[in-house]
Amino acid sequence: MVSAMGMCTEYNAEGHRAIYDHISSILENESTLAETQTPPALVFYAMRNVLRPDFILGQIPFLLDCLAMVDIFRRYAVKASSVALSWQEYYAKELISDPDMTLLTERELKKVQDYVTNDERDRLHYILVVKNLCLLHVYYLVTAPESCMLAEHLNDYFPGCFPGHDIPSKLLFQHGLSESEKQIMEETYQECKEWILDVTQWEEEREEEQEQLLETLTAEQADAAFQQAFRERFPPPFSQEELVSDLDDYLDIVERMIRRLEDYFPSAKVLDRFKWAT
Template sequence: MQDLDHQMIPAMGMYTEYNAEGHRAIYDHVSSILENEPASADAQVPPALVFYMTRNILRPTFILGQIPDLLNCLAMVDTFRRYAVEVSSVALSWQEYYAKELSSDPDMTLLTERELKKVQDYVTNDERDRLHYILVTKNLCLLHVYYLMTAPESCMLAEHLNDYFPGCFPGYDIPSKLLFQHGLSDSEKQVMEETYQECKEWILDVTQWEEEREQEQEQLLVTLTAEQADAAFQQAFREKFPPPLSQEELISDLDDYLGIVERMIRRLEDYFPSAKVLERLKRAT
């Protein structure tokens, strides 16, 4: 487990004055690492930076256009979580082994009952926490598709659909650029397939509505400026098609998931401090 900057982590939960330039600099730095060496990004980017970058997309305002970047951040967070579960499982095995050998080494230190319970919970809750992550990922895909229908970058809809649901366009065999697509189980792939079908039916409904609305507008012979026409379309669209889910509830689900993983990392680093941390503590005493 990488050593976190413990002074930086508490600050990530505090949202005081928003420094757009500073946040953008951190975001661009982490993004450059992801783009240049995505296969090993989880090993290079400190968890604290990934949590910071994730929250930077959510607050002070949820930047819907950056949902693909948010999905990549969350995939990295889940990589941290899965590694923490793996470490926890190994720790439980060593705890069981040394508990039997304690009499041969009086200096041996075992986990306390409270620490042992936490570590056991991380392993026990692995499937539950993974499902939490998959459902948040699914809902982010839905929300981004909804956003793209009326966004300035709506021309990117087909490309993003392929990233979310590879193979959804026959003959368009381009691998997804998103990290969450790697390592999906069969049941998780089924969740994404059902999500695609939901998106497909919804897009067909929107397309039909747009065609009917265009015909109605032509019959009314209404003359509008480009700005007026766009505003009227936006309003009519939102009245006809409400968002697939509440942004507030989704952000709350994201916060819950981030909190689960963040606390897991903190505790494991407290229970099993790295040599670097031990050296720093030694110098401080």
């Protein structure tokens, strides 16, 4: 259940799992992806359930695919806005012959113009959130139970990072990156690579200490000691709360854009049932 303010007042685990599975099935079935109609509200809901009440770091790959879908919604809305501006200009000249014609108000026109003007800014916002989600997931994986998946996820985030292993990324955000965006991800990989090398060296230096700990502590106690030492030596790359706030801001931008366009053009149902367009 969601209150009028958008806050979750009751967590429906079964309902969320059904939505999660539905979106996952869409993302995994590449052969039918282009023909799938995905309501934006479903994607927004699924993403916010990953972020709250607690950020589920292990679901960051799923979150990244959903975020890529949201950016497709946004780009589609920008295209729709550009078309609307062209028709506004055309019909403004027809008012003399048809005085009953309805045009966008000045306030509506300003909003639609802003969507087109802010396209590059909003796209950069999206790319920077993607970059930070990748970094946070790598940080999480180093000490997570599923740490064996680190190499696979590194390849998904930074294709070609393992020389001689040409394995395509499974993540949607990799499609359609501009040269400048690829450069951002390349710089992110270099940062990530240096950090992993530092972690590896630190772990090697602690091997003797770890052996001594295992003689006096249980495996669980030794693992807890390692986790604490790791967090002290390698704090998170940035505030998790700030990342969630940045992601919330982006979702709010796109959600407001969709709602306003549907309010301005109700008969067209601009994004009522969004159809994938790549």
